[in-house]
Amino acid sequence: MEKSSRRFEPKPFGRTGERKQHNGKSTMDHRKKAFTESFEQPPIYVPVLTYMGYGIVTLFGYLRDFLRSWGLEKCYAAQERKEQKDFVPLYQDFENFYKRNLYMRVRDNWNRPICSVPGPTFDLVERVSDDYNWTFRYTGRVIKDVINMGSYNYLGFAENKGESLNSVAEVTMTYGAGVCSTWQEMGNLDKHIQLEELVTQFLGVEAAMTFGMGFATNSMNIPALVGKGCLILSDELNHTSLILGARLSGSTIRVFKHNNMQSLEKLLRDAVISGQPRTRRPWKKILILVEGVYSMEGSMVRLPEVVALKKKYKAYLYLDEAHSIGAVGPTGRGVVEYFGVDPRDIDVLMGTFTKSFGASGGYIAGKKELVDYLRRYSHSAVYATSMPPPIAEQIIRSLRCLMGLDGSTIGIERVRQLGVNTRYFRQRLHELGFITYGNDDSPVVPLLLYMPGKVGAFARRMLQKNIGVVVVGFPATPIVESRARFCLSAAHTREMLDTVLDVLDEMGDYLQLKYSRRTPSIRPELYDESNFELED
Structure with a gap:
């Protein structure tokens, strides 16, 4: 099947306002100590x-x-x-x-x-x-x-005790165990809408979209955002799902040394100066792929420096928070909160529910324009089965608990x-x-x-x-x-x-x-x- 030539073109964030307050303090003030x-x-x-x-x-x-x-x-x-x-x-x-x-x-x-x-x-x-x-x-x-000592159950939500789990059982009885349809056909439930609204509120962004598989959230959405004539700059220790998504996109891929800002900036500078090979035309888009917490090294992305380089060279930033969302930051909002970075400075926020939330699936969040585009062109939205209702309810339960909306x-x-x-x-x-x-x-x-x-x-x-x-x-x-x-x-x-x-x-x-x-x-x-x- 021929791919659509239409591509999502993120625009600079135009909305202004103060950063969210947590416990009476700005997130920018939370981390003063050295990296x-x-x-x-x-x-x-x-x-x-x-x-x-x-x-x-x-x-x-x-x-x-x-x-x-x-x-x-x-x-x-x-x-x-x-x-x-x-x-x-x-x-x-x-x-x-x-x-x-x-x-x-x-x-x-x-x-x-x-x-x-x-x-x-x-x-x-x-x-x-x-x-x-x-x-x-x-x-x-x-x-x-x-x-x-080997499970990603960071917050202990993979459990079978507690009154709050009754809601998961009730949703199973009401909706059944599976959706048996893609999001674009018959697979969009009110539970999915409720979940996406909660994720949007939790991350402090304009919109969010959820998917039934965390690995596919990367591998199936990156090809919808970039393609031929685009350049992907990928950290050498990125997860396989990011690597697969980059390869499936057909974009040119260049790898920079892990968490090395000098290596990243050199690639950005060369890309801007030299353009595409042979033709020397400017790249259609330059996308930086990084993770929040690297699952094999335990290291964190140097997010403030990556954001600064992204702005300097007019590139786009794709942040995978699979291991950091829920697990780091004073209120569990990931490395964006940990480093006090404005979430509006991240073009594509990605995360999974397979670790801190004791469930499965993933999300893409950011500007409403981005999410609306993915609802139409994401392979996961068009071909993959939607998230099972009991899983969606488990994530809702975990998010409400994490945000204090359950009164505790x-x-x-x-x-x-x-x-x-x-x-x-x-x-x-x-x-x-x-x-x-x-x-x-x-x-x-x-x-x-x-x-x-x-x-x-x-x-x-x-x-x-x-x-x-x-x-x-x-x-x-x-x-x-x-x-x-x-x-x-x-x-x-x-x-x-x-x-x-x-x-x-x-x-x-x-x-x-x-x-x-x-x-x-x-x-x-x-x-x-x-x-x-x-x-x-």
Whole structure:
């Protein structure tokens, strides 16, 4: 189908007025302290041993592939039939080399079935594999009360208790479980309208539109905003959904170094001066793609500087707040509030409901002109099924709680508790001698493991201690930066965090993971809860 040639052309925000007031103070005044992030480098022997580890794994992998080719060892990997290989192979052998020889051998650390609510603790079904993790059989045993350190349940709204959940049950009985139609046909319910009005009010923008899938919010909407003759400047650590959306758009893509304003400005300057390749015509649009909190690094976008560059070079800004909306800022309104930036300075505000709100789906917000355009031209609006009514009601329930519209202060208390837990957990990890990445206020806490052999061992031994963690390695991270990624939640109690930290202390000594060269402090007063309270 031929794409429409019509494209949305955002205009400068013309509305004036004072910034929203929170707790009697301007959001611009909230963050005065310096932008601090930690990216400590390990001793030189750590990357050397890491490369050696991958080299040994690669060597034995080729040896095993040789044995498989001669039938001396059974190959459990997916394979084509012989007649298929004579034409175009379905599976690229070299691309699957890593997966065959390393990923599949530690895969038991992922894809574990949870059989309870994914709250601060959960129940896990035990399973074992007899064929190097290609298939699994269940033992019938359930591991009870595993401390959940890997879920994006930042505010603890993924729960099954509380009177407010009755409204979700009522909506299910009234509307059913699904819409079974796209937004443009029969899939626009009054619940969707109510949700979009709440999102608009929460973000302080002119309009908002919701979608049934968070990943598709990026991948299906970016192609509707930019196309051939446009330039996309993308942070090198952007999420796959942003990368896919950029590629599907047909725009020219250039990548700048993570959070490096000099790299971004150089690309902007070159784009303005040189224009399009060969023709030297000006770019139709220049769109900057960034995230609020980067889910693998725990870092925050340098938003004030990005906004300043965007204005200087007359570009447009697309901000993905999937991991920051609800999780940072004094009232949970994301990095826009955290840095005191006017939301009208962000051309496209994107976020998901899959983390802080305990649901699914996503939103695009900004000027009414932008939202009206996407209602007509977004692939998600035209082809994708609308958000199920019970999910919409769950988000409405969470938003009303967060905004205090339910008459309680539970929402703001959860935001503050998340901040307390985040700073406490990060400070204790530093004190124990671990290397962590990211911003001090980011609830995503990567703990560096480095060596491939320690990735699987760490996850398995943590589970033996009834702690569920997520471990990540190459190719999802750089080859020498394998890590465990902890996600803090307002639902975590101090006792839970102390239990995890005690186990980490023991595990750090056992697996020799304490690579930090910083001098630790042994002052117990550092762990007084009052020292980790949020600023008002």
